[in-house]
Amino acid sequence: MEVSKLVRENLAAMKPYVPGKPIEEVERELGISNVIKLASNENPLGPSAKAVEAMMRTAAKAHIYPDGNCYYLKDELAKQFGVSADYLMVGNGSDELLKLIAETFLKPGDEVVMAQPSFSEYIFATKLMDAKCIHVPLNNFTHDLTEMAAKITKRTKLLFVCNPNNPTGTVVTKAEVEQLLAKVPEHVMVIFDEAYYEYVQDGDYPETLEYVKDGAKNVIVLRTFSKIHALAGLRVGYGLAHPEVLGWINRTREPFNVNIMAQAAAVASLQDSGHVKASVELNERGKAQLYKGFEERGMKYVPTEANFMLAKVGVSSKELFPLLLKEGVIVRTGDIFGLDEYIRLTIGKEEENERFFNALDKALGQLTG
Ligand SMILES: Cc1ncc(COP(=O)(O)O)c(C=O)c1O
Structure with missing residues (x-):
């Protein structure tokens, strides 16, 4: 065969x-x-000692399925970011969320605009859905948002901004993001992948969460517990977006995608500033x-x-x-x-x-x- x-x-x-x-x-x-x-x-x-302690506490409960809605983790994230819990999704790493986003929005032939080089999972998620990667070279190791906006066509569905960018560590500024969003048509979802945002020192770094809070339905912000929270081995990432957007993405999610240890450790880590x-x-x-x-x-x-x-x-x-x-x-x-x-x-x-x-x-x- x-x-x-x-x-x-x-x-x-x-x-x-x-x-x-x-x-x-x-x-x-x-x-x-x-x-x-x-x-x-x-x-x-x-990881934080508090997160390790939370994992230990949870270990003996491993025979019970995790809370598929991640209630306590969403609650803690909601408090920290000043949003309601329905603005949050949690995944088995932000890798999973990237895949769920692709599964939600992409059909064969759709186009996805991304920088090159950038995080390879954007290519993976796009190709998995038989959609087309539109690569825009970095300019001086940094996303060229002007050129990326220029590459949007009727077939474009998603546009990824990796900020800071992996592998270069560079950021785009608030002013550049404002200009980009002013040009992006309604049929394009912009995903800000902010896996490393807690490390950023640049004062011009954009507060993209504000767009979500202001009701934008074409912006998704992705973050993770794998980097500064040092929980990469547990696999937990999260996203912030309008509840209507998340309602669609949620249809592609496995029921118990985030394990109990990951949920408990993430809550404890958030509380350990x-x-x-x-x-x-x-x-x-x-x-x-x-x-x-x-x-x-x-x-x-x-x-x-x-x-x-x-x-x-x-x-x-x-x-x-x-x-x-x-x-x-x-x-x-x-x-x-x-x-x-x-x-x-x-x-x-x-x-x-x-x-x-x-x-x-x-x-x-x-x-x-
Ligand atoms: C830019 C970027 N986004 C997302 C991820 C994936 O993170 P996670 O461990 O939450 O899947 C990484 C991991 O290296 C990354 O560099």
Whole structure:
């Protein structure tokens, strides 16, 4: 039997997602220990102690299905953002929400405008629905919202703004977003993916939630507990939008998409503002350390508003990668973003950043010396 003849044709154009290499895999393959992963933009502080305690409390209740409506989590988010709970949706990571949005709005042939390079899940969700990606190159590593607006046609359904952008860490400003929204026609849904918004220091960063609060029906704001809240392993993300929009998206959702531990830990983490503050401070210190290290080596980098950064290492990142791996440091190579001489690096703790530079110096010595 030829299985390929049975599957939907559009799947042939898709490749399975290749995640950052897990620590255990590297340790197993290379027979080394003490590996550090600076590849997936995780929070090096780990989760809030309050979130861990909430997980423990919930563990013994694992035989009971979770609350499919995420009542307590929505309630806490609603309080924090000053919206009512019907403006909220919760997903198994914001990855799931991206997929649900695509399933809700896209049919074959529809167009989706997105920046390039940006977060790969926009491509995945679009292709999954047999819709068409309209890629708009970044301008100076930043979304070109003018050009993105110019690419809207009658067939456009969705437009993604990744802010800060993964993999560059750059942001678009409030003024740029205002101009974009003024141009977007009614048949286009604009999705602001703000997975890293808590890290942003730029005073011109837009408060996109205000559009939702003002009643806009063509704006969805996506956020996550995977980054600053350090709960990536639990898989929980959330979105804010007009209740009418969420009512449609909710039809595509599995009944129990967010597990009980994730719900309890997310509530506890939201209540621990000290952990969020400590994470931002650690990130700012780490950022300064990395900037300095790259400058000392005469390497260019893209100033970042997130917990990761793009740096130009001046050699093929694909060749550099295994050498860094041998030193126990996992990074993301730039070739997957079309930037072969760059690496994307998660901002780590001081000692992790130091280990990265030591590994980098040694690897570059081997490559160029
Ligand atoms: C821009 C962006 N959006 C969404 C996600 C997915 O986050 P989650 O873990 O909530 O699925 C990521 C993860 O790396 C991301 O970088």
